[in-house]
Amino acid sequence: MRNKIVAGNWKMNKDREETEVLLAELAAKLPDTTAEVMVAPTFVNLQEAVRLLENSTIQVIAQNMHYADNGAFTGEISAPMLNSIGIDTVILGHSERRAYFGETDELLAKKVAAALEKNMRVIFCFGEELEDRKSGKHFELVESQLRNALFNLEADDWNRIVLAYEPVWAIGTGETASPEQAQEMHAFIRKVITDKYNGELAEKISILYGGSVKPGNAKEIFSKPDVDGGLIGGASLVADDFMAIVEAI
Numbered sequence: 001m002r003n004k005i006v007a008g009n010w011k012m013n014k015d016r017e018e019t020e021v022l023l024a025e026l027a028a029k030l031p032d033t034t035a036e037v038m039v040a041p042t043f044v045n046l047q048e049a050v051r052l053l054e055n056s057t058i059q060v061i062a063q064n065m066h067y068a069d070n071g072a073f074t075g076e077i078s079a080p081m082l083n084s085i086g087i088d089t090v091i092l093g094h095s096e097r098r099a100y101f102g103e104t105d106e107l108l109a110k111k112v113a114a115a116l117e118k119n120m121r122v123i124f125c126f127g128e129e130l131e132d133r134k135s136g137k138h139f140e141l142v143e144s145q146l147r148n149a150l151f152n153l154e155a156d157d158w159n160r161i162v163l164a165y166e167p168v169w170a171i172g173t174g175e176t177a178s179p180e181q182a183q184e185m186h187a188f189i190r191k192v193i194t195d196k197y198n199g200e201l202a203e204k205i206s207i208l209y210g211g212s213v214k215p216g217n218a219k220e221i222f223s224k225p226d227v228d229g230g231l232i233g234g235a236s237l238v239a240d241d242f243m244a245i246v247e248a249i
């Protein structure tokens with residue numbers, strides 16, 4: 001059985017007070033669930049979030065990290081720093097990091113390796129842009145993103161990889177991939193991993209869908225056999241919406 005996961009990527013939202021309010025609401029409203037529930041507040045509020053959720057099963061995760069342990073990288077945060085405040089999961093490769101901060105597959109391969117070396121779990125994001133889909137290149141593109149950043153990993157490393165397929169055209173746009181489109185791509189991803197590694201490994205990997213998941217569409221998307229949960233942006237900033245999505249899993 002693959003782990004079911006619902007993770008909230010808060011992006012650059014919520015100051016300290018707003019973070020405290022939302023976390024308290026989430027902790028109070030968390031339904032009984034066997035799924036893993038995670039939130040990724042901004043860096044400045046991570047330590048406080050870890051403290052506030054000490055007695056909750058909601059996990060606090062990071063939105064990004066640098067590949068080096070320390071050094072002259074102004075404005076960056078490293079895996080050991082995250083480890084030191086009790087964080088063991090990081091989102092890498094988000095399309096906003098790729099588009100606005102120039103993150104390439106090559107850089108992401110280094111980040112993934114660095115995170116795994118520090119025993120962290122990685123939620124690796126990838127997905128095509130609208131032009132790729134329109135021109136029918138989406139499968140090829142997704143395969144190349146996986147190949148370039150992850151296919152140098154050993155089979156054992158995959159125990160700590162969670163995949164998050166996020167078609168860029170569905171992020172923050174209100175436009176969701178249809179449940180069928182999500183299923184089609186997730187099944188393709190599992191096939192690509194089966195071909196590179198093996199079917200047993202591919203069957204164990206949780207593949208999340210991200211892109212305009214809301215309370216109204218979550219259940220249908222999550223009902224697809226190869227969709228193991230969601231990476232949620234906008235709807236993770238509203239406690240009732242996020243918890244309705246957790247309910248849907």
Ligand SMILES: O=C(CO)COP(=O)(O)O
Pocket residue numbers: 009094166170171172173174210211212213231232233234235
């Ligand atoms: O980018 C996302 C999660 O990482 C998805 O964002 P939205 O849910 O706001 O579309």
